[in-house]
Amino acid sequence: MGHGTYVKGLETTATFDRDTQHFIIHSPTITSTKFWPAGLGCTCNYAVVMAQLIIDQKPYGMHLFLCQLRDLHDHKPLPGIELGDINSKFGFEIVDNGYLKFNQYRIPRTNMLMRHAQVSKDGTYTSQTIPQIVYLSMMSTRMMIIQGAADDLAMAATIATRYSAVRRQTANSKGVEPQVLDYQTQQMKLFPAISLSYALWFCARSVRSFCNQVMIDIQGGNDSRLKELHCLTCGMKAFATEMAASYIEMCRRSCGGHGYSHASGIPKLYLQCLPQSTYEGDNTVLYLQCGRSLLKFYMLAQGGAPVPSTMQLLAETGTIPANLQAATDFNLTLYELILKLNTLSLITDTVARLQESSASKNADAAFNAHSLEIVDIAKAYCLYTTLVWFIETLEETEWDYEAKTVMVQVCELYAVHNILVNSGSLLQNKVVTRQQMSRIASRRVELLAELRPNAVTLVDAFDYPDRLLNSCLGRYDGNVYEALYEYAKSSSLNHHQVHSSYEKHIKPMQQALMAKL
Amino acid sequence: MGHGTYVKGLETTATFDRDTQHFIIHSPTITSTKFWPAGLGCTCNYAVVMAQLIIDQKPYGMHLFLCQLRDLHDHKPLPGIELGDINSKFGFEIVDNGYLKFNQYRIPRTNMLMRHAQVSKDGTYTSQTIPQIVYLSMMSTRMMIIQGAADDLAMAATIATRYSAVRRQTANSKGVEPQVLDYQTQQMKLFPAISLSYALWFCARSVRSFCNQVMIDIQGGNDSRLKELHCLTCGMKAFATEMAASYIEMCRRSCGGHGYSHASGIPKLYLQCLPQSTYEGDNTVLYLQCGRSLLKFYMLAQGGAPVPSTMQLLAETGTIPANLQAATDFNLTLYELILKLNTLSLITDTVARLQESSASKNADAAFNAHSLEIVDIAKAYCLYTTLVWFIETLEETEWDYEAKTVMVQVCELYAVHNILVNSGSLLQNKVVTRQQMSRIASRRVELLAELRPNAVTLVDAFDYPDRLLNSCLGRYDGNVYEALYEYAKSSSLNHHQVHSSYEKHIKPMQQALMAKL
Ligand SMILES: Cc1cc2nc3c(=O)[nH]c(=O)nc-3n(C[C@H](O)[C@H](O)[C@H](O)COP(=O)(O)OP(=O)(O)OC[C@H]3O[C@@H](n4cnc5c(N)ncnc54)[C@H](O)[C@@H]3O)c2cc1C
Ligand SMILES: Cc1cc2nc3c(=O)[nH]c(=O)nc-3n(C[C@H](O)[C@H](O)[C@H](O)COP(=O)(O)OP(=O)(O)OC[C@H]3O[C@@H](n4cnc5c(N)ncnc54)[C@H](O)[C@@H]3O)c2cc1C
Structure with missing residues (x-):
C-alpha cells in the first residue's frame, strides 16, 4: 500500500527461524499491506510474495517466497492471513484486485524461490544474482x-x-x-x-x-x-x-x-x-x-x-x-x-x-x-x-x-x-x-x-470484428441508430414500465405536492 | 438521436390540426428519437419538446411545446408516448437519462409556448422572436x-x-x-x-x-x-x-x-x-x-x-x-x-x-x-x-x-x-x-x-470539506493509509469470507485439476 514504485521500500519481512526451518512472513505496518494484485481478493490460493529477507537480525534485501493463502478444502484464508477485495475502482470492476496482510505467518524454508539466491538449513546466505535478469x-x-x-x-x-x-x-x-x-x-x-x-x-x-x-x-x-x-x-x-x-x-x-x-x-x-x-x-x-x-x-x-543498435543516433554530434x-x-x-x-x-x-x-x-x-x-x-x-x-x-x-x-x-x-x-x-x-x-x-x-x-x-484494415469492438457506433454495417435504440431499450431500468422508485418516492412526493394545489 | 449540435436539424414535427385545435407531435424517423435528457428515463411527467412547427404543410421552424408524458395516477407512459432509460454510460450512472418517441401524439394548441411566437385558432402564425434571447x-x-x-x-x-x-x-x-x-x-x-x-x-x-x-x-x-x-x-x-x-x-x-x-x-x-x-x-x-x-x-x-468591453484587444494593431x-x-x-x-x-x-x-x-x-x-x-x-x-x-x-x-x-x-x-x-x-x-x-x-x-x-484555501472531497487520499488529516484500508475492507465482496463464486466455479475446477494430479 505504501510502495509500488520503490520495491526496495517494501516493508514485509521474511525472518528465518533456524529452529523450525521456517520463514516467518510478517506485515509489520499498515503501509506494508499488499494492495492491487488481480485475483487476490476472492480467488487466488497461492501468492509469490516479495519480502525483506532477515537472518539473525540482518537484512538481505528483497526475495521471493511462495505462500499458500487459502485452505484448499473450504477456500477460507489460512490462520495468519488477512485478505480481501480492495473495493470499487475506475475500471476493471469485474476483477477482484485484493489486499493481503501477514501476521507471523510461517512457511517452510524451501518455499523461498532459490534460483538466484539461497538460504541453507544453517542460515547461510548465498547469491548469484545478476540484477537485470530479475527484470x-x-x-x-x-x-x-x-x-x-x-x-x-x-x-x-x-x-x-x-x-x-x-x-x-x-x-x-x-x-x-x-x-x-x-x-x-x-x-x-x-x-x-x-x-x-x-x-x-x-x-x-x-x-x-x-x-x-x-x-x-x-x-x-x-x-x-x-x-x-x-x-x-x-x-x-x-x-x-x-x-x-x-x-x-x-x-x-x-x-x-x-x-x-x-x-x-x-x-x-x-x-x-x-x-x-x-x-x-x-x-x-x-x-x-x-x-x-x-x-x-x-x-x-x-x-x-x-x-547499441537502437541508439545509433547517440554516436552523432x-x-x-x-x-x-x-x-x-x-x-x-x-x-x-x-x-x-x-x-x-x-x-x-x-x-x-x-x-x-x-x-x-x-x-x-x-x-x-x-x-x-x-x-x-x-x-x-x-x-x-x-x-x-x-x-x-x-x-x-x-x-x-x-x-x-x-x-x-x-x-x-x-x-x-x-x-x-x-x-x-x-x-x-x-x-x-x-x-x-x-x-x-x-x-x-x-x-x-x-x-x-x-x-x-485505414481503420477497416485493422480488421477488428464487431464482436470485439462491442460498439453501436463502430459497427461495420453502419446501422448506428438502430443499434443505439436497441441498446437503450435493453436497459435493466426498462424491464418494468414503471420503476419501483415510483411507489416509494415519486408518488408520495407527487401526492403531497398536488394536495397543496 | 441524430442531432444534438444542429438544432435546426431536429426531425420531430408539431403539425397543427385546425379541426381539433391540436398539435400532433410525431417522431417520423428513428433518428428523431430524443436521447439524453436527464430524468426522462423513469421520472419525468412532463417535457418541453422542441419540434418543427407545421401549418398547412408549411414548416415554420423550431418551436417549444409542453407535453405530458406519463399518467399522473399510475406513472405509465401515455398512449402515443414511448420512453425509457438509455442504458449504461461512462458516468452519471445514477441518473436516468432517457429516450422519447412520439406516435401521432396530440396536445391542445395552447400547449405551445407562445411568448415569442404564436399560432392562433385559425392557424395564423405570428412571431416577434429576437433569436439571441432564446439563447x-x-x-x-x-x-x-x-x-x-x-x-x-x-x-x-x-x-x-x-x-x-x-x-x-x-x-x-x-x-x-x-x-x-x-x-x-x-x-x-x-x-x-x-x-x-x-x-x-x-x-x-x-x-x-x-x-x-x-x-x-x-x-x-x-x-x-x-x-x-x-x-x-x-x-x-x-x-x-x-x-x-x-x-x-x-x-x-x-x-x-x-x-x-x-x-x-x-x-x-x-x-x-x-x-x-x-x-x-x-x-x-x-x-x-x-x-x-x-x-x-x-x-x-x-x-x-x-x-465590446471584453474585446478591447481587437482595436489594436x-x-x-x-x-x-x-x-x-x-x-x-x-x-x-x-x-x-x-x-x-x-x-x-x-x-x-x-x-x-x-x-x-x-x-x-x-x-x-x-x-x-x-x-x-x-x-x-x-x-x-x-x-x-x-x-x-x-x-x-x-x-x-x-x-x-x-x-x-x-x-x-x-x-x-x-x-x-x-x-x-x-x-x-x-x-x-x-x-x-x-x-x-x-x-x-x-x-x-x-x-x-x-x-x-494553496489547496487548503479552497476549503472543501472532507465530506465533499469524499477521498481517502485527500483527507485533511492525512490519515491516508488507514482510510484506504477501511475502504478496502468495506467492499461488498468481503461480506463473506468465501465468495459465492467459489462453490459454483472455483471448487469444481480445482477438484477436476486435483483429480488429474
Ligand atoms: C489497475 C491496477 C492493477 C494493478 N495490478 C497490480 C498487480 O497485479 N500486482 C502488483 O504488485 N501491483 C499492481 N498494481 C500496482 C502498481 O504496480 C503500482 O500502482 C505502480 O507501480 C505505481 O506505483 P505507486 O502506486 O506506488 O505510485 P507512486 O510511486 O506512489 O506514484 C505517485 C506519484 O509519485 C511519482 N513518483 C514516484 N517516485 C518517483 C520518483 N522517484 N521520481 C519522480 N516521481 C516519482 C509518480 O510519478 C506519481 O506521479 C496495480 C495498479 C493498478 C492501478
Ligand atoms: C451526460 C450527457 C447529458 C446530456 N443531457 C442532455 C439533456 O438533458 N438534454 C438534451 O437535449 N441533451 C442532452 N445531452 C446531449 C448533448 O446536448 C449533445 O450530445 C451535445 O449537444 C453534442 O451534440 P451531438 O451529440 O449531436 O454531437 P455531434 O454534433 O454529432 O458531434 C460529433 C462530432 O462532430 C463534430 N461536429 C459537429 N458539428 C460540427 C460542425 N458544424 N463543425 C465542426 N465539427 C462539428 C463535433 O465537434 C464532434 O467531434 C446530454 C449529453 C450527455 C453526454
Whole structure:
C-alpha cells in the first residue's frame, strides 16, 4: 500500500527461524499491506510474495517466497492471513484486485524461490544474482503492454472514424448536412489517432522482435544487450500508453454525446488503457529511467564506446547540417532527421546543464532539478525511434503501389503532426527554421485532405470484428441508430414500465405536492 | 438521436390540426428519437419538446411545446408516448437519462409556448422572436458549467496535492524517501493544475458578473451586449471544461496506483467534468462560434466600429512593440502583452488567409479549410482573457502582503506555463524571441520551487470539506493509509469470507485439476 514504485521500500519481512526451518512472513505496518494484485481478493490460493529477507537480525534485501493463502478444502484464508477485495475502482470492476496482510505467518524454508539466491538449513546466505535478469519478466510484460495500447487505440479509432462517416451535422449553405468526417477539426481529432495506431503497432512489433532476440542471446550466455532492452521497454511502454490514452479520449469526444454512452464502446477501451500508464511502472518513473540510461549511453559513446543498435543516433554530434537549414525536400527522410536532431540537441543541452548543476548541488538534487528535461529526452527518443521503425516497416514490407502511397501519407502525418506538437522545442533549439515549420504546418493540412478518402479503409484494415469492438457506433454495417435504440431499450431500468422508485418516492412526493394545489 | 449540435436539424414535427385545435407531435424517423435528457428515463411527467412547427404543410421552424408524458395516477407512459432509460454510460450512472418517441401524439394548441411566437385558432402564425434571447438560458447554463469545471478541478488538485505531501517514494542517496511532492516532475503535474484552478475560479466569477449585468441591461430593453456575451460564454465554457478535464486526469495519474481506485475520489470528479465538454454545446462547435464571432468583431473594429468591453484587444494593431522584443522585465504585464499579441497575430493571419481562400473557394469550404486556425484564435483569446481577469482579481482584492506574494506567483505560473505550452506558435509568430522563451522556461522551473512550500496551503484555501472531497487520499488529516484500508475492507465482496463464486466455479475446477494430479 505504501510502495509500488520503490520495491526496495517494501516493508514485509521474511525472518528465518533456524529452529523450525521456517520463514516467518510478517506485515509489520499498515503501509506494508499488499494492495492491487488481480485475483487476490476472492480467488487466488497461492501468492509469490516479495519480502525483506532477515537472518539473525540482518537484512538481505528483497526475495521471493511462495505462500499458500487459502485452505484448499473450504477456500477460507489460512490462520495468519488477512485478505480481501480492495473495493470499487475506475475500471476493471469485474476483477477482484485484493489486499493481503501477514501476521507471523510461517512457511517452510524451501518455499523461498532459490534460483538466484539461497538460504541453507544453517542460515547461510548465498547469491548469484545478476540484477537485470530479475527484470526480464517485467520487460516482456511491458512489451505486451505496448501491443495492448496499440490495440485499444486502434479499436477506438475504428469506432470513431466509422461513426464519423455515418454521423451528419449542420447544414451548409446548400442545405446539405456533411458527414462530420468532412470537417477539418474532426479530421484533426481522428487522423493523427489513426496514424498513431499504426505507429504503435509497428513499434510493438519491433520491440517484440528485439526482445525475443535478446532472450535468445541470454540463453546463449550473452546478456550484453539487457540494459539496452531495459531502456527501450521503459521508454516505449510509457510513450505508448500515454499517447494511446490521450488519443482514445480524443476519439471518444469526437463522437459527441453518444461517445459518453457505453454504447460507443470507447469508455471501456479508455479504462482498460488508462492504468497501463501506472502499473508495471509509473510512466514518469519509466521515462526518467529511460532518459537517464540514454544519458549514460551517450556519455559512453562520447568516450568512444560502441553504441547499441537502437541508439545509433547517440554516436552523432548533434550539429544541424547546413542542408537541413536549407531543405526544400519535405519528406520522411527530412522528418526523421529533424526528430533525431531534436533528441540529440536535448541530450547535449541537458548534459551541459547537469554538469553545471553538479558543481553546486549534490547528485540527487542535480538530477531532480533537471528531471523534466530528462523526461523530455526520453519522449523525444521514443518519438524518433517509432518514426524510424515506421519507415523501416514501409521499406521492408511488400506493399502494392496504392497501399504504399496511402501508408506513406499515414507515416508522413505521424511525423509532421508530432513535429508540430513539438514545434516549440524544435524552433527554440534551432533544429527547424520558422519558414520550414510553416511549410510543415501547411503539409499537415494537406495530408488531412489527402487521407480523407481512405480514412474508413485505414481503420477497416485493422480488421477488428464487431464482436470485439462491442460498439453501436463502430459497427461495420453502419446501422448506428438502430443499434443505439436497441441498446437503450435493453436497459435493466426498462424491464418494468414503471420503476419501483415510483411507489416509494415519486408518488408520495407527487401526492403531497398536488394536495397543496 | 441524430442531432444534438444542429438544432435546426431536429426531425420531430408539431403539425397543427385546425379541426381539433391540436398539435400532433410525431417522431417520423428513428433518428428523431430524443436521447439524453436527464430524468426522462423513469421520472419525468412532463417535457418541453422542441419540434418543427407545421401549418398547412408549411414548416415554420423550431418551436417549444409542453407535453405530458406519463399518467399522473399510475406513472405509465401515455398512449402515443414511448420512453425509457438509455442504458449504461461512462458516468452519471445514477441518473436516468432517457429516450422519447412520439406516435401521432396530440396536445391542445395552447400547449405551445407562445411568448415569442404564436399560432392562433385559425392557424395564423405570428412571431416577434429576437433569436439571441432564446439563447439566454443556454448562456447562463454555460456560465454555471464554468464554475462547475473550476470546482471539479480544484477538488482534484486538493486531493492530489495533499496526498503527494503524505506519499513518500524512492530513497535518495542518504537513504531518505522524499515526499513525492518534492519531485520536480510531480510539481509539474500539480502546480499548473492549482494555478488553473484559481484562474478558472476567477474566470467563472467574471463571467457571472458580466452575465448578470447583461441580464439587467436586457430587462432595461438594451440587448446590445448579447452577442458579446454569447461569444464569451461559448469560448469560456469550452476552454474551462477542456482544460479542467485534462488537468483532473493529470491529478489522478499523479496519485499512482491508488489514483485509479474510487477511494481517491478523482475518477468521479473526472466523469462529472468530462461530458461538460459535450453537453450544452460540443466544445469544438463552441470554439468555432467564438472564433468566428471574434473575427466578425475584429472586422467591425477595423472598420471603426466600437469594440465590446471584453474585446478591447481587437482595436489594436497586432504589431509587436520594440520594447517587447527587447524586454528584460519578466512580469505579469509582459506575459499579458505576449498573450494579447499572440491572439492578435493569429487573428490577423487568419483574416488574410480566409480572404485569400475566399477567392477560390465557396464560403463553407473556405471556413472549413481554416477551422483549425479559428479554434486556435478562440483558445488564445480565452487564455489571454483569463489571465487579464486573474491579474484584475489580484489588483482589486484586498490581500495581506504574504498572500498577495504567493498569489502573484500562482498567477505568474499560470502565465508562463501556458506561454510555454504555446511556445511553438509564439516563436513561429515572432511574438517572443528564443532568448525570451528560454528566460520564461527558467522562470517556470524557479516558480515550481518557489510554490512548493505553499502548495498544500494553496489547496487548503479552497476549503472543501472532507465530506465533499469524499477521498481517502485527500483527507485533511492525512490519515491516508488507514482510510484506504477501511475502504478496502468495506467492499461488498468481503461480506463473506468465501465468495459465492467459489462453490459454483472455483471448487469444481480445482477438484477436476486435483483429480488429474
Ligand atoms: C451526460 C450527457 C447529458 C446530456 N443531457 C442532455 C439533456 O438533458 N438534454 C438534451 O437535449 N441533451 C442532452 N445531452 C446531449 C448533448 O446536448 C449533445 O450530445 C451535445 O449537444 C453534442 O451534440 P451531438 O451529440 O449531436 O454531437 P455531434 O454534433 O454529432 O458531434 C460529433 C462530432 O462532430 C463534430 N461536429 C459537429 N458539428 C460540427 C460542425 N458544424 N463543425 C465542426 N465539427 C462539428 C463535433 O465537434 C464532434 O467531434 C446530454 C449529453 C450527455 C453526454
Ligand atoms: C489497475 C491496477 C492493477 C494493478 N495490478 C497490480 C498487480 O497485479 N500486482 C502488483 O504488485 N501491483 C499492481 N498494481 C500496482 C502498481 O504496480 C503500482 O500502482 C505502480 O507501480 C505505481 O506505483 P505507486 O502506486 O506506488 O505510485 P507512486 O510511486 O506512489 O506514484 C505517485 C506519484 O509519485 C511519482 N513518483 C514516484 N517516485 C518517483 C520518483 N522517484 N521520481 C519522480 N516521481 C516519482 C509518480 O510519478 C506519481 O506521479 C496495480 C495498479 C493498478 C492501478
